[in-house]
Amino acid sequence: MKKATQNTFLSLGSNLDNKFDNLQLAVRAIDNTLGDVKKISSLYASPALGFDGAPFYNLCIEVATQLKATEFLEKLLELELILGRTRGHKKGYQDRTIDIDLLLYENKTFETAVLKVPHPRMLERKFVLLPLSEIAGEMHYPTSDKTIQECLNACPDVSQLQKVAKKITLR
Numbered sequence: 676m677k678k679a680t681q682n683t684f685l686s687l688g689s690n691l692d693n694k695f696d697n698l699q700l701a702v703r704a705i706d707n708t709l710g711d712v713k714k715i716s717s718l719y720a721s722p723a724l725g726f727d728g729a730p731f732y733n734l735c736i737e738v739a740t741q742l743k744a745t746e747f748l749e750k751l752l753e754l755e756l757i758l759g760r761t762r763g764h765k766k767g768y769q770d771r772t773i774d775i776d777l778l779l780y781e782n783k784t785f786e787t788a789v790l791k792v793p794h795p796r797m798l799e800r801k802f803v804l805l806p807l808s809e810i811a812g813e814m815h816y817p818t819s820d821k822t823i824q825e826c827l828n829a830c831p832d833v834s835q836l837q838k839v840a841k842k843i844t845l846r
Contacts (some may be wrong), residue, residue, distance in 0.1 A: 678741040683710070684779040684811060685736050685751070686794070686803045690723060691772045692759075694732040695841055701758055701773050702736060702843050709750050710740030716806035718839040724800065724832075726768040733836075734843060735778070735806040744780045748790050751775045778803065782817045793817055801832040 685705070689697040698718070706712040714737040721731050740747055759772040778794045785792055793816065797803045804827040812824035821829070 680710075680739045680741055681744075681781050682713070683738045683740055683744075683747065683777060683781075684807060685738060686733065686774075686776045686778055686797070686807070687736065688731045688733040688774045688802070689772055690729045690731040691770050695839075695843075697758065697773050698732055698734060699843050701754070701775060702734075703845060704754055704758065705736070705738060705751075705775075706845055708754070709742065709747065710738045712845055713737040713739055714810040715843050715845075716809040718841060718843060719802060719806055719836045720839055721802040721836045722834055723768070723770075724802065724834065728768070728770045731802065732839060733802040733806060735803065735810055737810055744777070744783075744785070744792060745787060745790055747780070748777055751777060776803075778807065779811075779814075779817065782815070784817050798826055798830065799832060801827070801830050801834050801836060804830050804832075805836055 687698055687701055716735045718732055718734050721733055755773055755775055776794055778797050780792045808824045808827045814823050816826050
């Protein structure tokens with residue numbers, strides 16, 4: 676019996692080394708190991724938020740997976756390590772080669788000791804909502820009657836994002 680496929684949405688970011696290559700490797704690795712990447716947003720340059728760091732490249736992807744949410748998150752964290760993510764002992768945000776956040780898992784809401792879905796800060800972050808609105812703008816946010824596009828329109832983040840000409844691809 677085949678497992679059910681779940682549609683998930685991820686936010687990816689990088690602000691160290693070759694940001695484009697870091698994101699390209701991450702998207703391909705996700706597609707090769709965790710599920711089928713169905714959609715890839717444009718790439719955006721954004722300032723570091725919450726700390727003094729180099730600017731980020733950010734994008735969102737839709738992934739169809741057969742993994743349960745907690746297993747999916749575990750594999751994402753493993754993938755971050757493989758791709759060079761180091762988690763320092765300093766409190767707060769810091770520069771990173773790759774950051775992958777699970778934003779949405781179908782239209783479900785749940786909270787465990789290690790995972791909260793929808794992502795607890797996504798509605799406050801334009802660098803998440805702008806690329807997510809490209810690939811899921813008409814989707815409704817799980818705990819509201821607002822679409823992702825309407826959430827973007829209501830986002831308090833005033834950061835200026837710039838679309839990057841390069842495109843992330845699966846091939």
